[in-house]
Amino acid sequence: MYPEDIAGLIHPALAVVFVFPLLGIVVNYAWQTRQRRLSAKEGGKSKIPASVGSEHLKLGRWLSNAVVGLTLIGLAHPIFTKMTKNQVWSQDSFRAWFIVLMFVATIASLVMLNRARTKLWRAVFATLTGMGLVILGSQPEVFRRGFEWYVSHYYYGITAAMLMIFSLAIIPDIYQDRTNRWRNVHVILNCLALLFFLGQGMTGTRDLLEIPLSWQASHIGKCDFTNLTCPP
Ligand code: HEM
Numbered sequence: 001m002y003p004e005d006i007a008g009l010i011h012p013a014l015a016v017v018f019v020f021p022l023l024g025i026v027v028n029y030a031w032q033t034r035q036r037r038l039s040a041k042e043g044g045k046s047k048i049p050a051s052v053g054s055e056h057l058k059l060g061r062w063l064s065n066a067v068v069g070l071t072l073i074g075l076a077h078p079i080f081t082k083m084t085k086n087q088v089w090s091q092d093s094f095r096a097w098f099i100v101l102m103f104v105a106t107i108a109s110l111v112m113l114n115r116a117r118t119k120l121w122r123a124v125f126a127t128l129t130g131m132g133l134v135i136l137g138s139q140p141e142v143f144r145r146g147f148e149w150y151v152s153h154y155y156y157g158i159t160a161a162m163l164m165i166f167s168l169a170i171i172p173d174i175y176q177d178r179t180n181r182w183r184n185v186h187v188i189l190n191c192l193a194l195l196f197f198l199g200q201g202m203t204g205t206r207d208l209l210e211i212p213l214s215w216q217a218s219h220i221g222k223c224d225f226t227n228l229t230c231p232p
């Protein structure tokens with residue numbers, strides 16, 4: 001394996017080793033938070049400790065930041081490898097530096113979203129973080145699988161990341177709302193996010209199978225991807 005192949009493993013390895021286990025813990029706490037609240041509502045005494053809600057929130061914050069970070073790494077690898085290969089740094093240096101700036105701006109917006117308290121600033125930084133991901137994702141170096149968008153690792157990933165950004169933005173609303181409207185919005189959207197995460201597990205492993213090692217790429221490039229055949 002060459003260094004560029006190893007660099008391509010950073011994103012999937014982080015997903016498997018860090019993000020997915022974290023997701024499991026967050027979902028476990030989510031389930032307990034709901035069970036505890038429902039049993040308290042019925043007047044019962046739950047065995048579940050009162051800390052599950054704040055543990056869910058603490059690790060939920062980690063999860064949403066990790067997912068946005070993972071998405072940025074997933075985008076950075078194809079963008080920077082292909083840009084270097086196609087000499088974009090010298091031939092279109094404006095776009096190259098614009099992309100660097102977009103990475104920095106997206107990370108800065110995410111940091112600010114974590115710190116923002118008022119509704120307005122939470123909305124502003126959530127929008128900026130989401131816009132950063134979409135702008136970076138629309139670069140020509142990113143393989144979006146438009147011809148099979150319904151099983152695209154890119155579209156699933158961006159949607160899951162958007163839902164995580166939204167989760168970060170509405171935290172105070174969940175607590176302030178006595179009617180539980182925001183709580184229910186959160187539960188519905190994040191159950192949907194859970195499905196997208198499952199999708200990421202499947203489409204990501206498929207993509208690992210499809211992407212050739214760098215020394216095999218020129219040979220695999222001769223294959224006919226429509227009729228699924230390769231020259232002998
Ligand atoms: C796939 C991921 C997630 C799922 C499935 C999920 C689901 C849930 C569920 C079922 C509840 C309990 C609702 C109830 O009381 O009826 C809850 C509460 C909550 N969630 Fe999540 N959630 C996820 C991720 C997140 C993230 C990423 C954050 C923050 C960034 C977050 C913040 C909260 C907060 C603040 C509460 C209220 C906790 C409390 O009552 O103390 N969740 N979530």
Ligand code: HEM
Pocket residue numbers: 008011012013015016019067070071074075077078142143144153154157158160161197200201203204205207208211
């Ligand atoms: C939370 C979960 C994940 C998110 C949000 C995510 C997001 C992304 C995004 C946005 C891209 C760039 C677009 C693309 O090339 O498709 C990408 C690339 C990729 N992802 Fe993921 N991903 C996740 C999990 C995984 C997992 C579990 C694997 C495999 C085990 C994986 C393998 C890959 C591969 C192989 C690429 C192509 C990278 C390249 O071209 O160098 N991803 N991911």
